Amino acid sequence: MSMLERKLVRDLVRLKGQVATIAIVLACGIMAMVMLRSTYGSLLEARDAYYADYRFGDVFARVQRAPDAIALRLEAIPGVARAYPRVVEDVMVPLADDPDPVAGRIVSIPDIGEPPLCALYLRAGRLPQAGTKDEIVILEQFATARNIGPGDALPVVMNGRLRNLRVVGIALSPEYVLALSGRDAVADVSRFVVMWMPRSAVAPPFLMDGAFNDVVVQLAPGASEPAVLAAVDAELARYGGFHAVGRDKQMSNYALSGELEQLASLALILPIIFLAVAAFLVNVVVSRLVFLERVQIAVLKALGFTNGRIARHYLGLVALIVGIAAVLGLAAGAWSGAWMSGIYAAFYRFPKPAHHLSFALAAGTVAIGLVAAIAGALGAVLRVARMPPAEAMRPPTPLSYRRSLLERLGLSSLIGASATMVVREIVRRPVRFLFSTVGIAMGVSIVIMGRFSWDSFDRVFDDQFVREQQEDLIVGLDRARPARAVRELAHIPGVLTAEGQRMVPVRFRAGARYRDSALFGMPDPPVLRHLLDHGEVLVTPPTDGVLMTDQLAEDLGLAVGDPVDVEILEGDWATRTLVVSGLIDETFGLQAYARSEWLDRFVRSEPRVTTVLLEVEADRADDVRARLKELPAVVGVTSTQRIIDNYRKQTGETMLTITIILTLSAAAIAVGVVYNNARIALSMRGRDLATLRVLGFTRREISSVLLGELGVQVLLGVPLGLYLGYWLARMFAAAVDPEFMRFPLYIAPRTYALAAAVALIAGVISALLVRRKLDRLDLVAVLKASE
Numbered sequence: 001m002s003m004l005e006r007k008l009v010r011d012l013v014r015l016k017g018q019v020a021t022i023a024i025v026l027a028c029g030i031m032a033m034v035m036l037r038s039t040y041g042s043l044l045e046a047r048d049a050y051y052a053d054y055r056f057g058d059v060f061a062r063v064q065r066a067p068d069a070i071a072l073r074l075e076a077i078p079g080v081a082r083a084y085p086r087v088v089e090d091v092m093v094p095l096a097d098d099p100d101p102v103a104g105r106i107v108s109i110p111d112i113g114e115p116p117l118c119a120l121y122l123r124a125g126r127l128p129q130a131g132t133k134d135e136i137v138i139l140e141q142f143a144t145a146r147n148i149g150p151g152d153a154l155p156v157v158m159n160g161r162l163r164n165l166r167v168v169g170i171a172l173s174p175e176y177v178l179a180l181s182g183r184d185a186v187a188d189v190s191r192f193v194v195m196w197m198p199r200s201a202v203a204p205p206f207l208m209d210g211a212f213n214d215v216v217v218q219l220a221p222g223a224s225e226p227a228v229l230a231a232v233d234a235e236l237a238r239y240g241g242f243h244a245v246g247r248d249k250q251m252s253n254y255a256l257s258g259e260l261e262q263l264a265s266l267a268l269i270l271p272i273i274f275l276a277v278a279a280f281l282v283n284v285v286v287s288r289l290v291f292l293e294r295v296q297i298a299v300l301k302a303l304g305f306t307n308g309r310i311a312r313h314y315l316g317l318v319a320l321i322v323g324i325a326a327v328l329g330l331a332a333g334a335w336s337g338a339w340m341s342g343i344y345a346a347f348y349r350f351p352k353p354a355h356h357l358s359f360a361l362a363a364g365t366v367a368i369g370l371v372a373a374i375a376g377a378l379g380a381v382l383r384v385a386r387m388p389p390a391e392a393m394r395p396p397t398p399l400s401y402r403r404s405l406l407e408r409l410g411l412s413s414l415i416g417a418s419a420t421m422v423v424r425e426i427v428r429r430p431v432r433f434l435f436s437t438v439g440i441a442m443g444v445s446i447v448i449m450g451r452f453s454w455d456s457f458d459r460v461f462d463d464q465f466v467r468e469q470q471e472d473l474i475v476g477l478d479r480a481r482p483a484r485a486v487r488e489l490a491h492i493p494g495v496l497t498a499e500g501q502r503m504v505p506v507r508f509r510a511g512a513r514y515r516d517s518a519l520f521g522m523p524d525p526p527v528l529r530h531l532l533d534h535g536e537v538l539v540t541p542p543t544d545g546v547l548m549t550d551q552l553a554e555d556l557g558l559a560v561g562d563p564v565d566v567e568i569l570e571g572d573w574a575t576r577t578l579v580v581s582g583l584i585d586e587t588f589g590l591q592a593y594a595r596s597e598w599l600d601r602f603v604r605s606e607p608r609v610t611t612v613l614l615e616v617e618a619d620r621a622d623d624v625r626a627r628l629k630e631l632p633a634v635v636g637v638t639s640t641q642r643i644i645d646n647y648r649k650q651t652g653e654t655m656l657t658i659t660i661i662l663t664l665s666a667a668a669i670a671v672g673v674v675y676n677n678a679r680i681a682l683s684m685r686g687r688d689l690a691t692l693r694v695l696g697f698t699r700r701e702i703s704s705v706l707l708g709e710l711g712v713q714v715l716l717g718v719p720l721g722l723y724l725g726y727w728l729a730r731m732f733a734a735a736v737d738p739e740f741m742r743f744p745l746y747i748a749p750r751t752y753a754l755a756a757a758v759a760l761i762a763g764v765i766s767a768l769l770v771r772r773k774l775d776r777l778d779l780v781a782v783l784k785a786s787e
Contacts (some may be wrong), residue, residue, distance in 0.1 A: 444721025
């Protein structure tokens, strides 16, 4: 072992506390990058492989009823490689052990062979046999949630008739990676089941012999998706076609793509924060080491060691720190990445485990950490290389001492000698003070980043959601039913209030812009369902025209008073013009609202409803639910409380774990910054502090001189971090697709308090560790040390 290698080992042991804190901060950065990038890459790779292997469609279209021969015309469209017609119907599943009916969806598959597009991955069992009328394959998510397997029976109401179907297989589908029915704001795998049946068994009950109402299209390589969408719409228009959508708007894929975008944003922001702080700490430590070892450096140069060899010695210390951080960060990142992928796998189902950590990602992450650390040390290392031996033998040039602003104003006597020394130190090294404060602020901001989405959704569901939706039960109907359905449900014993809503699928068009949306009809005045602008101000639909969500109006380039063309996708399928009479800021979706009577006149139909909201007597709720299960027109029943409970079930454990991880990471940053600065100050100012002790200053007084600057850094870093956390949260919220959700930015006081407490507690712990070193200061040894 060479002389410099032995020195490197001694430096590593002597600086073990600072090396450990820097390595932990850097390890947090590596962990964050590995966790988020591996989860993102694993999900992306699993999605793409799944879509390719099981032939996920490129274009999806719904139609009221079209002859099978139309599928051949669709295949003749330029750019279409294959068109797969099928029958898809929503049904009710009245399970005996559930008080509410479960929403179901039956999807036809070929009698023989597997589906040519959107193929099934059989997890257990088999496909239904040709000619059978009661065999089904069900979606794995529902089967797992309900503990259902092959051989079990499932009651299903098909077009008004109750049938007991036998489960013969459990499967996954690329079309339902996330099991969304389209009726609920939050996915609930226990209350939505997809069932696949042979086409010959599905068509007769729904009067679809020789016809289809759903088609999946595969595009040829190089095909123009917009051109194909327009051509498919033109072919299906005469048969009541709902506008075709591309893969990017398919419900499950749309939700998955949104999650991937959020992961990509987090994978960029969090590692940058950790790596920036780690680079700063490396700079501080190496600069201090060079400062203290000026004489040793001069001696090494005089003995013939080249500038490059000495520079590599100090970079070797940096490399060792990165090596320690890499081991910790990669191990923690692999574990946390597997955990996070497991969380996603509970909702986004793929045939094979989604998580893997590639060598390229691990090596690239460590390389980025090494580059960040070297960048932090580069300035100090270059000073070593450029320092002539004669200059290194001399003591460093003293700092330029001058009176601070407080002294010039005559205020130093008010704050005392110790505080005056603290102010002088801050003024003399403003850059180091600034970066230390920013480092602490970054730690505070990370806690806010990790918790703000929880706070925001809590506010939506606990406050806004409850105020908007005051019903007890939400009853979904199989199709638009005459308004008398509301009166019929109101007469069920135990129902206090029944309120109907109508949803009309439409396409809003303003010039070249268009959006597929829904027009909701609401009673005047509403009793159970209310509209809140910005989640606070109660508004009602206008007497004429529509109240449109502001995001939809922005997408279409509309303002209040502007006309907009509306393609009505039911009834007479006409295109009419209406006026935007008002705007509303809502959290979810792109839609418009009108009064029920006005909407009925606009679409030129009798009064109809698609959803009925019920207020029920608490002690008779079970009787009401039991009666609803007997009604063939009902396809699903849920409640506001169930939506809230389901959200909490899905996010509670995840958010708790993320909060713990980010809180510990933030504490690591705060400890790293405060402890390293304190240790450096102690080593560089040891002679000054020892002199003060000899002059009669107490341990408490010299502690206040040393730790006072660190206290100021923490006190300034906390409010700066709170603001920085808010800014980062706002930036992250803006990255969420506004067409699905306008992320409600809200940070609870408890989150601000937790973030501040993390920094303060970390600062106190660091101060106590340094105070312990200060109490053990050897006055004689320090005073004997040469300048």
